Amino acid sequence: MNPPVDRVLLDYAQDKIAVVDRHGTYQYLNRAAKSILGYDPDDLVGENAFEYMHPSDRDYVRTRFEETIAVDDEFVDVTVEYRHRQRDEGWVWLESRMSNLTDSELGGYVVSTRDISDRIAAERERDETETRLRELAANTDDVLWMFSGDWSELLFLNPAYESVYGGSIDAIEADTDAFLDCIYPEDLPAVQRSMAALSRGESVDMEYRVNPGENYNRWVWVQAEPIVEDGEVVRIVGFTRDVTDRNRRERQLAVVDNLLRHNIRNDMTTILGQAELIADDPEVDAPERAAVIRRVGEALLQTTEKQRETLHLFRSPACPTTVDVADAVDAALASVRVRYPAATIETTLADGLVASALSEVEVAFSELIENAVKHAESDAPTVRISGRVRDDEIEIRIDDDCPPLPEFEYRVLTGDKPMSDVYHSTGLGLWLVYWIVDLSDGRVEFVTSDETGNTITVVLPRAPAPTPE
Incomplete structure (x- = not known):
């Protein structure tokens, strides 16, 4: 006699x-038990299903099963993994769906089960990849970001x-425009145009x-x-x-x-021209x-010495250290006064001028003070130096x-104008000052006047005063 159709379908x-x-x-299993578990269905009939489950999963599945069949006033079904x-003594991941429905003919509860090993493996691989990406993102110096279109x-x-932008992630989570506050105001319009271009589906490559x-x-x-789906960013x-650092080197x-x-x-042209005339x-x-010839040659020798100091600064960049700025100014003054005894140099330095800067900051002060004396129109120039603490x-x-x-000289120096054949610096001294201060995380400010001359201010990060021993 042929088996019932429903048994064949199962x-x-x-x-x-x-x-x-x-x-x-187990009261009954269809033939899929063989392909999924490797057991003949008859071998499992009479065996307790929980005993074949992984010890780490057994109690959880048993509890869900018992909770489900305990409900008798409404239909309940649950899915467990x-x-x-x-x-072969291996393990296979299963997903089983069971309910509290039963009748006397069944003699138990129907549980339908499918093999989800491939899905679990894919999820694990995805999770591992995501973990590696998050670890990479957490440890890279690059800023990785994603916004909605x-x-x-x-x-x-x-x-x-x-650390790069100087803003907080919490602020951007609250207001996505918050990162715009971290952008240099003169660069902001270009950044906003690029944001609009990205929203239109265009790529962007820029610096600011x-x-x-x-x-x-x-x-x-x-x-x-931009990530585009169905024609929409x-x-x-x-x-x-x-x-x-790359821009600085460039x-x-x-x-x-x-x-x-x-x-x-130009200097060599002057020297050679004068030599030919002689x-x-x-x-x-x-x-x-x-x-x-002597004057221009001596200037070239000074340029060579500054170039040597500059190359040393580039090749072996030191980290800022605690510097007593008053001592650095005094040391710079001592060398300038020897070379220019007719100059009057007045100093008003407040207490507590302790900065975080390169030790070469003395060279920067010496260059600025010497320039102030050397380029004066008077034979007995006066230079006034003051120092103060302002906040940090x-x-x-x-x-x-x-x-x-x-103006073009210091605008080129501070990066407000590009260097070109038209706008080019007249010497290396101010550049040496700028680089020493820049590498000290400071800045140089310029104010000029036809009546009162120039005011150059070196601003350095304040450091805690040394602890007395």
Whole structure:
């Protein structure tokens, strides 16, 4: 006699169909038990299903089963995931659905089960990949970020943001426009245009300045891409890399190249021209021409020495240390007074001028003070130096009676104007000052006047005063 149609259908089902009594003992299994577990169905009939479950999952599944069949006033079904032992002693991940429905003909509760091993493996691989990515994001110096397509929601931002931009992740989570406050105001319009371009589906590659707490001295490189689904920008992803050191090196190379192409060439042209005039007619103004050669040659030697100091600064950049600024100014004054005894140099230095700076800051003060004396129109120039503590900063102000420093000179120095064949620095001294102060996380400020001369202020981060021994 042929078996009932429903039994044939059950045996062709891909899922394992079982009937268990209230204790969890198998009463019936279809043929899928063989393909999923490796057991013949008859081998498992009479066996307790819980004894074949992984010890870590057994109590959980038993509890859910008992809770389900205990309900008798309403229909209840639950789904559980667990590991079941196979005939070869391995384990297979199963998902079982069971309910509290039963009748006398069944003699138990129907449990339908399917193999979810591939899904579990895929989920684990995904979770491991996500964990590795999050560990990478947490430990990289690059800022990794993701926003919604209209910039209204922050979807991801790693901790590097706070050190690079100087803002907080909490602030952006509350208001996605908060990161705009960390961008240099003059660069902000370009950034906003790029944000709009990304929302339109365009890629972006740009650089701009960030971090108000560091006077916007950080340069960042940003690459970003829109994620488009069904013709709509749904997400915007990108990374931000701190390229401050790279930009600094590029500017350093540009300055040295500029110096070689313009300043040194011009000086050598002067020396050679004066030498040719002496050679052509040594009787005419030879002493004056020799003086010009000597003056320009000495300036070239000074430039060479500054270049040596600059290269040393680039090759072996030190970290800021605690510096007594008053002592550094006094040491700089001592060397300038020896070379320019006719100059009057007045100092008013407050107590507690202790900064975090490179030890080479003395060289920067010496350069600024010497310039203030050397370029004065008077034979007995006066230079006024004052120092004060303002909040978390140390300010050293140098006032001179010199002709106003050309605006393009200090605008190029501070990065407000690009260096070009038209706008190029006249020497290496101010650049050496700028780099020493910049590497000290400080800044140089310039104010010029036709009536009162120049005011140059060096601003350095304040450091705690040394603890007495």
